Amino acid sequence: MRTVRVIYKNLRQRALATALTSFSIALGVGLVIAITCLRQQAEDTFNNVAASYELVVGAKGSPLQLVLNTVYHLDVPTGNIPYGYYQQLKQDWRVHYAIPFALGDNYHGFRLVGTEPEYFTRLELRGGGKAQLAGGRLFSQDYEAVIGAAVTDLALNQQFLAKHGVQDTQASEEHEQHKFTVVGILKPTGTPLDRVIFISLGSVDEIHQPDPNQPIGGADLMDALANVPEQTAGAPVPLTPTHPEPRPESQNTQTKKSESHPARQEETPDHGHKQISEVTAVILKLKTPPFMFQMHREINKGPVAQAAFPALEARNLFARIVAPINMVLLTVSALVGIVAGISILVSIYNTLNERRREIAVMRALGARRRTIFSWLLWEAAAISAVGGIAGIGLGHLTLLGLQKMAYGISGITLAPWQLIRTDIPLTQLAFLNKVPGEILIVAVAVALGALMGLLPAVMAYRTNVSANLTT
Amino acid sequence: MLHLSNLTMQYQGRDGGTVQVLNIPEFSLAAGEQVALIGESGQGKTTLLHLIAGILTPTSGKIELAGVILNNLSEAARDRFRAEKIGYIFQSFHLLPGFTAQENLELGIMFAGRGGGPARAKGLLQQVGLAERLHFYPRELSAGQQQRVGIARALANQPVLVLADEPTSALDAGNRETALQLMIDLCREQNAALLVVTHDRAVAARFPRVVELKDINQL
Incomplete structure (x- = not known):
C-alpha cells in the first residue's frame, strides 16, 4: 500500500470535515485569484485603451x-x-x-x-x-x-x-x-x-x-x-x-x-x-x-x-485609487485564506482525539513516529491542495460570472480563463515570474496548510501508544 | 527465542511516588512455542506485552527477542523491529476503521517494509475464511469476523512472535472457539511463537503451556 493511498483513505474517512475544510481553502484561494485576475485584466485594458490616446x-x-x-x-x-x-x-x-x-x-x-x-x-x-x-x-x-x-x-x-x-x-x-x-x-x-x-x-x-x-x-x-x-x-x-x-x-x-x-x-x-x-x-x-x-x-x-496624458492618468488611477482598494481586498482574501488554514488545524486537531487509538494501533503494528508525523502533514497539505485547485476553478468561474456584468458596466471584456501574470519585482525571485500566479497561490496555500498541520502532527508524534491501546 | 531477565517496571504514581507493576526475574519462550499467561485484571499482563513489543521500555532488566536486546535499541529501531518480528492481537480487535479488511493487513506488511502485500493479505484472509470479505470495512464485519481479520493482520508481517492480549474476551462462545483455533493453527503453520495473556482459564487450557503471572511476577 502506498502512502498516497493511506492519506487518501484517512481523508476519506472524515469526508465531510475534509470537504468543508477544503471548501474554505477554495474560497480563500478563489477570492485571491478572482481579485488578482480582475485587477490585472482591468489594468491591462485601461493601459491598452489609454495607449490609443496620446x-x-x-x-x-x-x-x-x-x-x-x-x-x-x-x-x-x-x-x-x-x-x-x-x-x-x-x-x-x-x-x-x-x-x-x-x-x-x-x-x-x-x-x-x-x-x-x-x-x-x-x-x-x-x-x-x-x-x-x-x-x-x-x-x-x-x-x-x-x-x-x-x-x-x-x-x-x-x-x-x-x-x-x-x-x-x-x-x-x-x-x-x-x-x-x-x-x-x-x-x-x-x-x-x-x-x-x-x-x-x-x-x-x-x-x-x-x-x-x-x-x-x-x-x-x-x-x-x-x-x-x-x-x-x-x-x-x-x-x-x-x-x-x-x-x-x-x-x-x-x-x-x-x-x-x-x-x-x-x-x-x-x-x-x-x-x-x-x-x-x-x-x-x-x-x-x-x-x-x-x-x-x-x-x-x-x-x-x-x-x-491618458496613459499617465490611467497609471495614477491604478496607483492611487485601485491599488489601495486592491490591497485591501487582497488582505481580506489573505485573511480568509489564513482562517481557512486555521480551520485545517482545528479540523485535524478535533479528529486527533478519536484518532489517537488508530495512531496507537498503527504504532503497535510498527509504524514509526516520523511516519505518523509526516502523514498528518501530508493530510493537511492535501486538504489545502484540493482546496487550492478547487479555488483556481472557483476564482476563474467567478470571473466568468462577472464577465457579462463587467462588459455591461464598462465595456471591458474579461478573459475568465486567462492565467495570472506573476510579477515579482525582486530580482532574486525573478525566475518565479515564468510560473502562472495560480501555481504560486496554490503553493502558498499548501505550505500554509502544512504549517497548520504541524501542531496536530507533533501531537500525533507524541501519542502515548501504551495508554491509548488500553483505554 | 524470547528471554526476559530481571525485568522491572515502575510507574510514577499520582501522589508522586512510584508504583511497581512488574518484577520478573526470569521468563523464556522457545521458537514456535505457544504459551498462555494467566492473571487477574490489573496484574500487569498488558504492560508485560507492551514491554515485550517494545512499546514501553522497562525500568530495568533485559528483554531479548530473536537474539536482539530490545532495550538497547532506539525507539525508531524498536518500531522497525516490532514491524518485522512481532504480531499483535488486541482484545477489542482495533481494526483501522477507514481501511478494508485487506488494507488492514497490507498496512502491517507496509510497516514491515515487505513487498507482495496484496497477495499475502488475500492469502491470509482466505485462510481465516474471509475470502469474500476482502473489501469490507470493519463496520461491515461481525465481531467474530473482525477478530479473524485481527489474527490475520498479526501474522501478515511473518512475525517470529505473536502477542495476543485477551484475544477472545470480546467474542461469544462460538466465535471464541473459532478465533482461538485459527490463532493456534496459523501460528503453528507459520512457526511463530504465541504468547496469549488471558484471565479466562478455559482459554488458557487450550495451550500446551500455561503460566500464572503471579508465579513469575515477584512483587
Whole structure:
C-alpha cells in the first residue's frame, strides 16, 4: 500500500470535515485569484485603451476626470471648450489629427458621443486595429447613430429618443423632437467604446439649442448661463495667454500648406449644419512625441483648457485609487485564506482525539513516529491542495460570472480563463515570474496548510501508544 | 527465542511516588512455542506485552527477542523491529476503521517494509475464511469476523512472535472457539511463537503451556 493511498483513505474517512475544510481553502484561494485576475485584466485594458490616446484636451478641472470621461466613457465631463479652440488645435502644425468629442445625452445609460467620422478612421485601438463596422455604415448626417457592440437595446434602422444627461435617471428629459436612427453597428472591441452611441457633432449641438419659441427661465436659464461660450462660436482662442512660440520658417510653410489643403478645408467647421459652439473634449495625436509634452505644457498654461496624458492618468488611477482598494481586498482574501488554514488545524486537531487509538494501533503494528508525523502533514497539505485547485476553478468561474456584468458596466471584456501574470519585482525571485500566479497561490496555500498541520502532527508524534491501546 | 531477565517496571504514581507493576526475574519462550499467561485484571499482563513489543521500555532488566536486546535499541529501531518480528492481537480487535479488511493487513506488511502485500493479505484472509470479505470495512464485519481479520493482520508481517492480549474476551462462545483455533493453527503453520495473556482459564487450557503471572511476577 502506498502512502498516497493511506492519506487518501484517512481523508476519506472524515469526508465531510475534509470537504468543508477544503471548501474554505477554495474560497480563500478563489477570492485571491478572482481579485488578482480582475485587477490585472482591468489594468491591462485601461493601459491598452489609454495607449490609443496620446493627449486629450478638455475644460479645466481634474485631468483624471477628463481622461475617464473622454477615454473610458465614465464619470461626468469637466465642462466644455469652445469649438474655435478645437479648430485652432486641429490647424496647429504639430498636430497629426484632432478629433472632437461632445457629450450631453444618453439612451438607457449608453452615452451619446458626438464626433467626426475620423474617430473611426484614424483612432487606433489596442493591437493597432481600428473600430470596424459589423453592419450598416458610418453616420453621414445629423440624427444618424452608430452604436457600439454592447448597446444591445438597439438594432439597425431602429429609431430612438435620447435623454438629457450622461446618466439615465428618471428626472432626465427626453429630446422628443429629435429622433435618432441607428445606421451602423460596430464590431466588439472589448473596450469602453462598445458602450457608446456615436452621433455627428452637429447632432449634439443642435439638440441642445434652446427652442426659440420657449422663454428661458428657471433651470433652463441656469443651464444656458452655465454654457455661455467664452468666445464667439467658431472664433479662434489662443492656446496660452502669451504669444505662440515662434516657429521655424519651414514649419510655417508646412502650416500654410496644411491650412490651404483642400481636404483639410473640407474637414473644418460646419459639415453643412449650423455653427457648432462647443465641444467637450478633443483627442489629439501629435506628429512626434516631443510635441506631446510641448502642447501639454502650452495648453495647461492657457486659460481655456487643460491637456492630460491618458496613459499617465490611467497609471495614477491604478496607483492611487485601485491599488489601495486592491490591497485591501487582497488582505481580506489573505485573511480568509489564513482562517481557512486555521480551520485545517482545528479540523485535524478535533479528529486527533478519536484518532489517537488508530495512531496507537498503527504504532503497535510498527509504524514509526516520523511516519505518523509526516502523514498528518501530508493530510493537511492535501486538504489545502484540493482546496487550492478547487479555488483556481472557483476564482476563474467567478470571473466568468462577472464577465457579462463587467462588459455591461464598462465595456471591458474579461478573459475568465486567462492565467495570472506573476510579477515579482525582486530580482532574486525573478525566475518565479515564468510560473502562472495560480501555481504560486496554490503553493502558498499548501505550505500554509502544512504549517497548520504541524501542531496536530507533533501531537500525533507524541501519542502515548501504551495508554491509548488500553483505554 | 524470547528471554526476559530481571525485568522491572515502575510507574510514577499520582501522589508522586512510584508504583511497581512488574518484577520478573526470569521468563523464556522457545521458537514456535505457544504459551498462555494467566492473571487477574490489573496484574500487569498488558504492560508485560507492551514491554515485550517494545512499546514501553522497562525500568530495568533485559528483554531479548530473536537474539536482539530490545532495550538497547532506539525507539525508531524498536518500531522497525516490532514491524518485522512481532504480531499483535488486541482484545477489542482495533481494526483501522477507514481501511478494508485487506488494507488492514497490507498496512502491517507496509510497516514491515515487505513487498507482495496484496497477495499475502488475500492469502491470509482466505485462510481465516474471509475470502469474500476482502473489501469490507470493519463496520461491515461481525465481531467474530473482525477478530479473524485481527489474527490475520498479526501474522501478515511473518512475525517470529505473536502477542495476543485477551484475544477472545470480546467474542461469544462460538466465535471464541473459532478465533482461538485459527490463532493456534496459523501460528503453528507459520512457526511463530504465541504468547496469549488471558484471565479466562478455559482459554488458557487450550495451550500446551500455561503460566500464572503471579508465579513469575515477584512483587
